[in-house]
Amino acid sequence: MxxxxxxxxxxxxxxxxxxxxxxxxxxxxxxxxxxxxxxxDDLPRNHCPCPLCARPLPAPTTTACADCQRRPPPFARVRAPWIYTLPIDHLLHRFKYHGQLGYGYLLAELLAEYLAGELANSSAPGLILPVPLHPARQRWRGFNQALELARPCAGRLGIPLETRRLHRVRATPEQVQLKASARRRNLRGAFSFAGHCPAHVAIVDDVFTTGSTAAEIARVLHRAGARHVEVWCVARA
Ligand SMILES: [Zn+2]
Ligand SMILES: [Zn+2]
Known part of the structure; x- marks a missing residue:
């Protein structure tokens, strides 16, 4: 008793x-x-995103930002409902680096709700792929933040979650400290996908910063058969 x-x-x-x-x-x-x-209502909404990379722009537009026009990204589009500023950056930091899963659940619920609205009028991907951590880093952190964010989205949207076929095959230094060109070099050959990839898939990550991780994964998925790779993130830096 x-x-x-x-x-x-x-x-x-x-x-x-x-x-x-x-x-x-x-x-x-x-x-x-x-x-x-x-x-x-006070969360920093990404009101006018670039239609390709979701960079916050000063006014609503259907034209891609200057960077995307100069160098079209290998993914089809980014969906990121918030801007990486207070309090979203704080919530993500507490979740990712302090293991406060309650903040992760909150962000995942908000992302899932946003995506349900977005996908009401467009075709949905056939598979959701959280950005994998290298096994050593996942052991150290105890969880993969991208998977914790992706799981409620998959449940809410009724889309299968795939966690066994996309791998991080090479440990890479934290991207945060690197410049864009170094980030690209750092990630080359870091991911692999086992088998044939469905045509339309979504990658899930916590924050979209330079997009080098998403771009590298999109290239890997295209080589495996994908035609339309979306990127879903909580926030756009
Ligand atoms: Zn409140
Ligand atoms: Zn753009």
Whole structure:
């Protein structure tokens, strides 16, 4: 009896740590969600994204940004609902580097909801591929942030999640410290895909920065048979 109730207590406290029943941003207890309406409305929306790379632009447009025109990316398009600034950068950082999974669940739910709206009027990919971590880094971190974000999206959208065929075959230094050209060199040959890839797929990552990771994976998927590779991220830097 004692053991049962203690286990129940532990379960409650774990749940409370993941989601304390209050808005994760302002602490408002009057919400049934992980985020209250007012904090949600204040999130930095990527209102005018480049139709290819989702770079935030000053006005709505159907024309690709100057960078995409000069150097068309190997992926079809990026969907990124928020700009990588407060509080999104803070939430992602707490999730990724401090293992605060409650923030990850919140971001995943928000991304899934955004994608459900986006895909209501366009064709959906046949497969969702989270950007893999090298096994050594995943062991060290304990989880793959891209997979944690992709899983609720796959569930909400009813699209299969593929985690066994796209591999990071080479450990690469953290991209953060590298310049764009060094990032591209750093990633060459870092990924592989086993077997034939469906024509339309989506890669999921946490943040889209220079796009070098997404570009390298898109090239690998194209070689495996993909024709239309989308990139889904929580935020655009
Ligand atoms: Zn709030
Ligand atoms: Zn662009």
């Amino acid at each position: 004692l053991f049962t109730s203690r286990r129940a207590d532990q379960r409650t406290s774990l749940l409370q740590r993941l989601w304390p029943g209050r808005c994760l941003l302002c602490g408002d207890p009057a919400t049934a969600q992980r985020i209250c309406r007012s904090c949600r």
